[in-house]
Amino acid sequence: MAKFILAVLVENKFGVLARISGLFSARGFNISSLAVAETEDPSVSRITMVVSADEKILEQIKKQLNKLIDVIKIIDLTQKDCIDREIVLIRIKMDSKTQDRLMQVLDNLSAEVLAKSKNSVTIQEVGDQKKINAMLELLKPFGILEIVRTGRIAIQAEKGE
Amino acid sequence: MSKITGAEILIESLRREKVKIMFGYPGGVLLPFFDKLYDTKEPRFILTRHEQGAAHAADGYARATGKVGVCIATSGPGATNLVTGIATAYMDSIPMVAITGQVMTTLIGNDAFQEADITGITRPITKHNFLVKDVKDLANTVKEAFHIARSGRPGPVVIDLPVDVQKNSYEFHYPKEANIRSYCPTLTGHKGQIKRMAKAIEKARKPILYVGGGVIISGAEKELAELVRKTGIPVTCTLMAIGAFPGTHKLNLGMPGMHGTAFANHAIQDSDLLIAVGSRFDDRVTGKLDEFAKHAKIIHIDIDPSSVSKNVVVDIPCIGDAKEVLKELLKDIKKKPDIKNWVAKIDEWRKKAPLRYKNDDKLRPQYVVEELCKATKGNAIITTEVGQNQMWAAQYYTHDKPRTFLTSGGLGTMGYGLPAAIGAKLGKPDKIVFDIAGDGSIQMNIQELATAVQNKIHVKIAVLNNCYLGMVRQWQELFFKKRYSHTFLDTCDSPNLVKLAESYGAVGIRVTKKKDVRKAIERAIKTNNTVLIDFKVEEEENVMPMVPAGQAINRMIGGMA
16 A cells, blocks of 8 residues: 555644544544644644555545545645655664764764763654655664654645746 | 524524424423523424434434424433434435534533533534534524535534523624535536536446435436436436335336345346446445446446445546536437337346235235335325335335435434434325334334324324344344344234334224235324334245345345346
8 A cells, every 4th residue: 555645724623633533543544644733824724644545545535534524625745746844853772882883873864963861862853754764774773762753744845936 | 783692592593594393302401492492483392202213303304305304402311312313314414403402611521410522422423513612603503504414415413502602692693604615515517527428328228327315315306307208218216216216117127236126236237337326336235346237337426526436436427416417417418329128128127027025815014015005195205114114115115206215224223214204294294104114113212102192293103013123034044044043022912012002192003914904004094193003914024135245236035037
């Protein structure tokens, strides 16, 4: 099953998220990640969701979402030229033996170090999925203690003159 | 402008929506509303004996009249008792507004006495729902609720109304229109798609119309009849569409699917063009999906985009209101398809495997339904319960008009028929209304006999009493080696349905012999009261023909050899 990114514009009212998550569980759809916040218009919230589905299920997801009265618009960003980002916070194991090598790797990655202790270092990274996954691969050998990800958010790219 | 209370705003708003009748049950948090109702003549309030009865009565009223049905119940258990009725309406796309009382806004979420999160509970079984937290939103909410319930693909809408909102006051202003930016159903079909449909129909050699409840909802029966007149294409009406096309018409093949006619199912399977109008390819119709109409090009006209290509991939979809789309389609069809051989072939199938039962001297349920049809000249409104009674009613009562066959198709709710009959009779007082019931399902809402008698709503009930939960027993007989696990009800002895009816002040008649059937029905019709006829029918009669679960629909038990 492939991953698709949908931007769902909804009324900024209580219970809307419950309607959407309820719909997904009732119909057996899968959400990989979900990010919700107010937009430039405070009466509208934007939900960026990554769903795993095939084409047929994706079609149903879009149609069923559209049926919800509080859903204003659905934009399928998968096929479109879009920029997507995710923030990830990672705590990595560190001791006197690994410290130098780890700091070197972090420096090469230009990762932002947020906190440091005797036993660990906590960093922040912002990027698209490819970048974040590549970074996680590099850091795995050091021992990852905890990861927190926001889920992807995405916007349609406007390029050129 | 002077201010009025929330309770008054609600009643006034219901009047503006032209609500004539509502069904319900009072309770603690609804006291402010019921106090205002004490002085109210319109809308008329019908006190049922159970909230589920109120929801089904509102549903029956809506199906019989095409108007929005309204029911009302108190918070907590009152509201949860509506749930089955709301889900029933949701599955069959019935316009309904259900109003529930709620505890004070300041107590919501505190596990207060008789508190239930009814908006949470009904979210998956309503088209939409509202919790009104402020009296100034009330009039607008009612307007939106009715608009959502009746437009597009109709459905139930819940308004949850806390007790303090009923007491608080605000200036009453009822909006002329509901303005919901995110909700605008598509009514007119795409012109290009309609042209493609017309071409496909002109070219077809083996077409069939597969008609669903959407045709009745949109009131498209005239357009459908015109389409059949113009093209000569045979029609199969689903359970929800019975009456959308005259049952007496020679091109009506009866119902498709699990207990449909063998010739309708064979026609679907053999067709080269399946024209689905307001139907949703339910599993009871399609049987095994990858065997369903596999040689046919598929046209699907539906107002709900999510119905299209959900179960069966559609070649020519057209989103829109059935009536609007059919009107346009009629203009685009220029020539009649050449289908003489096809219709002749279907007639052959019909002769080979007609709908039939053993008409001997025993009292058989199918005979009762046939006699009921004759005695009422096919003009009664029939409600049903669920199970064998429902299928026999669908098979053997011939309906020529829409909104005369009211049944819980999607959810399959036992206990629907009696309260629905009460609602239908109030909506259509000049009609004879018969609930065709089983001895199991009639007991699920039997208490509504009191509602009928108290309010002089003279409904008639024909119980096909076989002492069993017949449909489950039938499956146990056919697929579980006759191991009748917990399906024997022994309604021969308990309860005595005749005495039970009499105890409510209704009339009870028992029929045990075939020769007494017609007399009893005629007496019931003439009697100026609610009447229950207890037909002691053959206990182990089966509904035939039948597609076993998960099979292709042309592989029927009791179908064509």
